[in-house]
Amino acid sequence: MTQRFAPDRPAHIGQPHLRRNALRHLAGRGAYVSDLALPRMVHAAFLRSPMAHGRITALDLDEARAAPGVIAVYSAADLNPMCQGWTGVLSHFAGMTSPAQSILADQEVLWVGHPVAMVIARTRAEAEDACExxxxxxxxxxxxxxxxxxLDPDMPAAAEASASNLCFRAELKTEGAAAAFDGAALVVEGEWRFGRHTAVTLEPRAVVADYDPASGQLTVHHGTQTPFQFQDVYARQFGLPDNRVRVISPDVGGSFGMKLHLYHEEMATVAASLKLHRPVRFVADRLESFTSDIHARDHKVKARMALDGQGQVLAMEVLDRTLIGPYSTYPRTSVAEGNQVIRLMGAPYAMPDYHGVLEVLFQNKVQTSQYRAVGHPIAVQVTEALIDLAAEKLGLDPFEMRARNVVADDAYPCASATGYRFEKLSHQESLRRLRALMDYDGLRAEQAALREKGIHRGIGLATFVEITNPGAAFYGVGGARISAQDGAVVRLTPGGEAHCAISVTEQGQGTETIIAQIVADQLGLTPDQVKVVTGDTDATPSGGATWACRGAGIGGETALRAGRKLAEQLCRIAGAILQAAPESLALRGGAVVDAATGAERLALAELARIATYRPDTLPEGTDNSLSVAQHFAPQGYPFGFTNGVQAAWVEVDTETGLVKLLKHWVVEDCGRIINPLLVDEQIRGGVVQGLGAALYEECLYDDAGQLLNGSLADYLVPMAGEMPDILIGHVETPTEDTILGAKGVGEAGTAAAGAAVMNAVNDALRPFGARLCQTPMTPARILAALGIGPTERDETWN
Amino acid sequence: MKQALELQVNGEAVALMVEPRQTLADVLRDSLRLTGTHLGCEMGVCGACLVLLDGKPVHGCLTLAVQAQGCAVTTVEGLDASGEIADLQAEFHARNALQCGYCTPGMLMTAQALLKRGAVPDRAEIREALSGNFCRCTGYEAIVDAIAATAAKRGAA
Incomplete structure (x- = not known):
């Protein structure tokens, strides 16, 4: 294993440093956009389409305008001309198409929840009253x-502006794919259905837009992951200079990808503030969240796998169809998930050939787009189900089957049949660690013993590869104004403490904490001496922020390089003061020290005092700067792939169809671990989101496109009582593309938890000849698979 | 038509005019600006709005403000200021039993109510007690650990 990062001073990188900003939350002192109240602020509510598709024949706003407390009521005619439309297509998704979007529905409504009119009133309650x-x-x-x-060619398109319901089609094929199937000793196949689910952040989407005509300044307090992206969107779409648009993202009550897409309500709120010259607040209620936040998944996958007689995987053939909304989401599109599905298939395995087809289809439901672990759960679940099927046919143990097929740890660098290039992964080591961690052989013996007593438990395994640290290849090359680089300004304060303003953002992952650890190590300080500022476009340099597992890897490297640059500058100033060569000095323990002996030469506080208050005493020509700026864009591999393996231990009640999650294990390799406490908590939270999708969560619609379960009483989320304890192990293979060596970890848990549980449920049900191919695996679907009740492929399959 | 409401909030006497339809959570957040009480589902499922009403946890989103007439309300700000949950807060902090923090005040309310029952709860009982508190970030395990650790220490004290 490579160990390029050798800190020459007491390291805080790698330590379980606690999150200082958690103390505010524990005291009830969080500061979310939904908490914000500004002078003269007014409240927005929306009248939404009750139909999935239709033509507006009448819209009369007069009575609402006269309602108590109402300040303004807007229709499409009022707001849409204020702003350029937006279209969620990117040029690297060749041939994709989408209708343009505008703020409010104009003539045609496209899904249940499509905003038609906006009411601004003194209170939210009065705005809602007026909507009625x-x-x-x-x-x-x-x-x-x-x-x-x-898929019906006779069906009109979901939007009149579309020529058909095909948004995008892509095909990947190696030359030998067909021959691999012709020559295979074994072919296993299946069809899988992945239901729609959504992020259900506990704090709903929230925005307060505040336009001040005197200064020409638009300030948008926006609960998002990506303030700079929205600065650019608001500036361009509304024709404002971007330095007159400030986006502030304070505490964000969960995001998981959902809050980085552009929504009609946010645009309407900005437009209303531009019209009214006062702060306008919109906070979604829970029903609005269900009918306007992006949904995810909604895939149907047909796949088969070819193997030779020894159980070596030769090829996969995949058709992934996914239903999005009436148009593609802006600015990341709604096709990225499917694109990742077909490229991640078989990724952990030494599989020479592949044929994958993706079809992305429009429909009249709320738009789908990127949500935690984009595409990964689907690719992993299909691949791992096929691996288990093949193992069963070949009479091989699932561990042995995987051990035979994963790319060997010494075979890197290498590329997948789908075109991904891998720098260095650790599947073999991860499998070995997992086997020991979970006592696999002991569990198998326990399973067999309990079978005798009529207790049906199952073990499920799922290896995975995760995409992290994306460069511009992700979106930028397709024309998206989504930054792949990040920036930081690090400075020594006049009192000798450190301050780091950085473009990556915090939604509770611990971004600010790891940045403080990294900067502290470069400056010879403790993390508590480094104040980190994030989430304000006026306060930090511009950058991509936190998404797609790039906060630690790219943001962390930015902070590291910024910290080193400041350390060099401080040594230059100290050298001038001490008449010493800067290279002979280092920073340790809050002081400039002699690098060779460690003897203290000058306290940082004294250096800061001189440079700030007595620069006249420095030798002529000395640069007294105590601040440095540094940007960093990933170079080398287009993505920093990580890997891991998960295992689930479940019990299925074959009379009720209920699944009890007994335990879950994860062995994960995210490269350099900056903070093991935070890494483990990212994995645990991710696993539970994956378990929710696998067992409980589904946005149910009827044939007319009506959402049937838009509340937290009807849409089930994972709660404490049902969740298992999760044991975590690590392998650490740092990337050599950066000094820091960190990769991402945010999606790892979600990527494979569902696959492990589905394999475990199917393992439990094996004696019954029953097999689940649909998520969520509800009790009704499990009973159906057991031949009890309606057939497995109920209406939700279609 | 607004009506007069008098109550104790975190030990302070409060008198204000409220609409009959206003919830306790809305009055705490919007009128008194005690924004530690959060709103997640507005139907009593997620637990983000839990506050203590005369010592018992209630959903601020399901309780009308006028129902709190003459009552003593404790919010997370009050629990924090009194120091009575300092040990619980410390255990949450030590395990990073929170990420975005939005569910945290409700979690602390449930935990404190459970711990005040006296007997030291086991992990299954803690998970059961949390069945009305939704957390999207943590996966719950660290929260359970933090409450279990606090229970053990209080039980031993």
């Missing part, structure tokens, strides 16, 4: 709701 006084008439149009209508 708007007269809206809609003539129904045929709704595309599900695979059957989306």
């Amino acid at each position: 006084k708007i007269l809206l008439d809609i003539d129904d149009l045929p709704a595309v709701a599900g695979f059957a209508p989306a």
Whole structure:
């Protein structure tokens, strides 16, 4: 294993440093956008389409305008002309198409929840009251709701602006794919259905837009991961200079990808503030979250795998169809998930050939887009289910089957049949660690013993590869104004403490904490001496921020390089003061020391005092700067792949169909671990989100495109009582693309938890000849697989 | 038509005019600006709005403000200021039993109510007690650990 990063001073990198900002939350002192109240602030509510698809025939706002507390009521005619439309297509997704979007529905409504009119009132309650006084008439149009209508050539398109319901088609094929299947000793196959689910952040989407015409300044307090992206969006779409647009993202009550997409309500809120010259607040209620936040998944996958007689995987063939909304999401599109699905298939395995097809289809439901672990759960679940099927046919133990097929730890660098290039992964070591961690052989013996007593437990394994540290290849090359680089300004304060303003953001992952650890190590300080500022476009340099597992790897490297640059500058100033060569000095323990002996030469506080208050005493020509700026863009591999393996231990009640999660294990390799406490908590939280999708969470619609379960009483999320304890082990293979060597870890848990649980459920059900191929694995679906009740492929399959 | 409401909030006497339809959570957040009480589902499922009403946890989103007439309300700000959950807060902090922090005040309310019952709860009982508190970030294990550790220490004290 490479160990390039050798700190020459007491290291805080690698330590379980506690999050200082957690103390505010524990005291009830969080500061979320939904908590914000500004002078003269007014509140927004929206009238939304009750139909999935239709034509507006009447919209009368007069009575609402006269309602108590109402300040303004807007329709498409009022707001849409204020702003350029936006279209979620990117040029590297060749041939993709999407209708343009605008703020409010104009003539045509496209999903249940599509905003039609906006009411601004003194309170949210009065705004909601006035919405009820708007007269809206809609003539129904045929709704595309599900695979059957989306694939029906006679069905009109989900939006009149679309020529058909095909948004995007992509195909990947190696030359030998067909021959691999022709020559295979074994072919296993199946079809899988992945239901729609959504982020359900506990704090809903929240925005307060505040336009001040006197200064020409638009300030948007926006609960998002990506303040700079929204600075650019608001500036361009509304025709403002970007330095007059400030986006502030304070505490964010969960995001998971959901809050980095552009939504109609946020644009309407900005537009209303531009019109009214006062702060306008919109906070989604829970029903609005369900009908306007992006949803994720909604895939149907047909796949087969070819193997030779020894159980070596030769090839996979995959058709992934996914249903999005009536248009593609801006600015990341709604096709990125499917694109990752077809490219991640078989990724852990030495599989020479591949044929994958992706079809992305429009329909009249709320748009889908990137949510934690984009595409990974689907690719992992399909691949791992096929691996288990093959193992069963070949009479091989699932561990042995995987051990035979994973790319060997000494075979790197290498590329997948789908075109991904891997720097260095550790599947073999991860499998070995997992086997010991979970006492696999002991569990198998326990499983067999309990079978005798009529207790049906199952063990499921899932190896995975995760995409992290994306460079510009992710979005930038397709024309998206999404930054792949980040920036930091690090400075020594006049009192000798450190301050780091950095473009990566915090939603509770611990971004600020790890940045403080990294900067502290470069400056010879403790993390508590480094104040980290994030989430304000006026306060930090510009950058991509925190998404796609780039905060630690790219943001961390930015901080490291900024910290080193400041350390060099401080040594130059100290050298001038001490008449010493800067190279002979180092920073340790809050002081400039002699690098060779460690003897203290000058306290940093004294250096800061001289440089700030007595620069006249420095030798002529000395640069007294105590601040440095540093940007960093990933170079080398286009993505920093990580890997790992998960295992689930479950018990299935074959009479009720209930699954009990007994225990879960993860062995993960995210490269350099900056803070093991935070890494483990990222993995645990990610696993539980994956378990939710596997067992509980599904946005259910009827054939007319009506959402049936838009509340937390009807949409089930994982709660403490059902969740297992999760044991975690690590392998540490730092990337050599950076000095820091860190990769991402945020999606790892979600990527494979569902696959492990589905394999475990199917392992438990094996004596019954029953097999689940659909998530969430509800009790009804499990009973159906057991031949009890309606057939497995109920209406939700279609 | 607004009506007069008098109550104790975190030990302070408060008198204000509220609309009958205003929830306790809305009055705490919007009128008194005690924003530590959060709103997640507004139907009593997620637990983000839990506060103590005369010592018992209630959903601020399901309780009308006027129902609190003459009552003593304790929010997370009050629990924090009194120091009575300092040990619980420390255990949460030590395990990073929170990420975004939005569920945390409700978690602390449930935990403190559970711990005040006296008997030292086991992990299954703690998980059961948390069945009305949704956390999207942590996966719950660290929260359970933190409450278990606090229970053990209080039990031993």
